[in-house]
């Protein structure tokens with residue numbers, strides 16, 4: 001890779017990200033991102049945090065997720081369009097950047113679609129490791145689309161899950177998941193219904209995409225001691241759990257102001273009690289208190305997870321010599337002379353008169 005100056009940016013394309021994850025190994029990337037998320041969450045008070053900015057439409061949402069500490073600023077652009085598969089696009093697509101706070105210069109611009117799947121799974125597993133019963137080995141996965149392999153492999157590596165029960169309204173998605181995970185150390189079963197998949201599971205992960213107030217899990221399906229990793233309900237009007245599931249559980253969220261708008265808890269009164277997960281990591285909240293307690297991680301995805309993932313991928317790309325140095329910002333000898341980049345020999349009339357140009361036909 002060409003040397004980077006303080007005015008250039010490293011661009012990591014989707015092709016380069018695939019190369020990076022293949023070279024480093026998916027499990028090693030997941031472990032690295034999880035370790036980085038944990039480290040950044042322990043610096044919770046050092047970040048300038050805000051709920052994401054969203055543009056909602058009939059078919060989906062487009063969001064911007066900014067965050068900064070004293071030295072780095074990060075943002076992610078991400079969408080959620082559950083019907084996209086009908087036109088050959090993923091439901092979730094993302095890219096993002098890291099910039100220097102001291103100068104504002106963008107230093108790293110990266111694909112984040114693959115990275116989002118990795119960071120979401122890493123975040124889910126970090127929460128589950130703290131909140132599920134320590135002897136948890138079985139997991140139901142409801143919704144077997146793009147995120148599901150990443151969740152399964154991460155829960156195998158970081159939580160010790162060995163038994164999976166899969167359910168999706170699209171049987172083809174479950175068959176794809178089962179095929180992708182075969183020979184990877186799982187005891188797998190494709191189930192006929194969500195209730196069938198959930199019955200007897202230690203952990204339930206919901207990963208459905210539907211722009212609706214869905215009830216993937218009802219209170220009747222929940223058994224004492226279960227941990228629910230609710231990932232798919234992440235936007236206003238888009239939920240997966242019946243409100244009664246939350247009513248009787250201990251609920252943990254990423255960043256409360258954002259989760260109140262986007263998470264499962266959007267269904268609950270404003271004073272419904274929740275705990276921000278960083279408190280569990282920091283040891284100021286015990287997390288799970290009893291073996292029979294039901295815990296819910298109401299995941300919506302928070303900018304700090306992307307900050308951590310971008311930082312990790314940037315370092316990996318540098319070590320692997322991947323990425324292209326690009327001039328996202330014009331390179332100038334005199335930074336006050338931006339116009340010099342466009343200056344051409346004078347084209348005025350011989351008499352010095354100025355001709356009004358015709359509108360450009362680009």
Ligand code: NAD
Pocket residue numbers: 080082085090091092116120142143144145146147148167168169170173207208209210214216230231232233234299300301302
């Ligand atoms: P995807 O479209 O690839 O897969 C979603 C799957 O859900 C599809 O296979 C679909 O058939 C299935 N599904 C829809 N309704 C269902 C139902 N009622 N019961 C069972 N299955 C059902 O989407 P994806 O990329 O895997 O993302 C899954 C969800 O996770 C999306 O809602 C996405 O917005 C969300 N997400 C959240 C985070 C986060 O940080 N919380 C991050 C990434 C994605």
